[in-house]
Amino acid sequence: MxxxxxxxxxxxxxxxxxxxxxRDPMTTIGLGSCVALILHNExxxxxxxxxxxxxxxxxxxxxxxxxADTAVNVLLEEIERxxxxxxxxxxxxxxxxNMFGFNDNNLNIGDRNVEAVCCRLKEERISIRTADVxxxxxxxxxxxxxxxxxxxxxxxxxxxxxx
Numbered sequence: 564m565x566x567x568x569x570x571x572x573x574x575x576x577x578x579x580x581x582x583x584x585x586r587d588p589m590t591t592i593g594l595g596s597c598v599a600l601i602l603h604n605e606x607x608x609x610x611x612x613x614x615x616x617x618x619x620x621x622x623x624x625x626x627x628x629x630x631a632d633t634a635v636n637v638l639l640e641e642i643e644r645x646x647x648x649x650x651x652x653x654x655x656x657x658x659x660x661n662m663f664g665f666n667d668n669n670l671n672i673g674d675r676n677v678e679a680v681c682c683r684l685k686e687e688r689i690s691i692r693t694a695d696v697x698x699x700x701x702x703x704x705x706x707x708x709x710x711x712x713x714x715x716x717x718x719x720x721x722x723x724x725x726x
Contacts, residue, residue, distance in 0.1 A: 573588065574587070574588035574589055574590040574705055574707075575587050575588065575589045575590070576589075576590055576591070576592075577589055577590065577591040577599075577612050577613070577614045577628075578591070578614060579593070579597060579614050579616055579629070580614060580615075580616055580626045580628050580629030581613070581614055581626075581628050582611065582612060582613035582614070582627070582628035582634060582637060582638060582641075583611065583612055584609070584610070584611040584638060584641035584642050584644075584645070585609065585610075585611075585645075585708075586608060586609055586610070586708055586709055587708075588705060588706065588707040588708075588709070588710075589601075589610070589612040589705070589706045589707075589708075590703070590704065590705045590706070591612065591614045591703065591704055592703040593701060593703065594614070594657060594658030594659075594660070594701060594702045594703065594704065595658070595660050595662040595673070595701045596658070596659065596660055596661070596662055596671075596672040596673035596676060597614055597615060597616050597658050597659075597676065598614075598615045598631070598656055598657065598658040598659045598673075598676045598677055598680055598696070599612060599613070599614055599615070599656070599657040599658050599702075599704050600612065600613045600615055600631075600634060600635070600638065600654065600655075600656060600680055601654065601655040601656075601657070601704075601706050601712075601714065602638050602639075602642060602652050602653075602654055602689070603652065603653055603654075603655065603692070603706075603708060603712040604642065604645070604647040604651045604652055604708075605651075605653075605711065605712060606651055607645055607646055607647050607651065608708055608709055609642060609645040609647055609708055610642075610706060610708030610712065611638040611641060611642050612706055613628040613634035613637070613638055614628060615628065615629065615630065615631050615634050615676055615680065616629045616630070616676075617629060617630050617631070617672070617676065618630070618631045618632075618672070618675040618676050618678070618679035619631065619632050619679060620632050620633045631676055631679035631680045631683060632679065632683060634680075635680065635683040635684065635687065636683075639687065649687050649688055649689055650688075652689050653689070653690055653691070653692040653712075654684050654689050654690065654691045654692060655691070655692050655693055655694065655706075655712075655714055655726065656677060656680060656681070656691060656694040656695075656696050657694070657695050657696065657702055657704045657714070657716055658673070658676070658677075658695075658696060658701075658702055658704075659673040659674065659676050659677035659696040659697055660673045660696075660697060660698050660699055660700055660701060660702070661673045661674065661697065661698070661699055662699065662701070664699065673696075673697065674697070677694075677696045677697070693726050695716050695724060695726065700718050700719050700720055701718070701719040702716050702717065702718050702719065703716070703717045704716050704717075705717075713725065713726075714726040
């Protein structure tokens with residue numbers, strides 16, 4: 564666990580392409596075009612977070628948290644071990660910025676990441692509780708499953724948002 568200084572709490576750090584499932588607070592930083600996918604089960608007080616870098620794995624299996632298609636799968640498999648099922652989950656998305664101002668969707672990885680995650684969630688019938696995505700600014704996020712799933716987003720412009 565690392566201490567997330569702006570909020571003064573200890574949280575598990577999720578690096579790029581990593582994920583964590585459990586009851587501890589979680590954090591990830593440096594979300595530009597990357598997307599933090601958070602799954603929360605209020606009743607079981609358990610959650611999951613992945614720091615997704617790219618929309619599709621194209622068969623790569625070594626780092627499932629890195630890709631939208633494999634991250635959703637691995638988070639669902641792991642959170643099931645706590646007794647959670649899709650019907651008891653809600654999702655939150657953070658990140659997916661267009662950091663370089665590309666208008667071409669093929670070059671806008673942020674939009675493609677958000678679209679890929681939303682598509683997989685829809686396939687799994689998991690509702691999105693809220694999202695702070697897009698724009699041209701990076702973000703960091705802290706999620707605490709034990710505190711009613713509170714989420715604090717710190718934007719690169721210095722603003723903070725609680726969800």
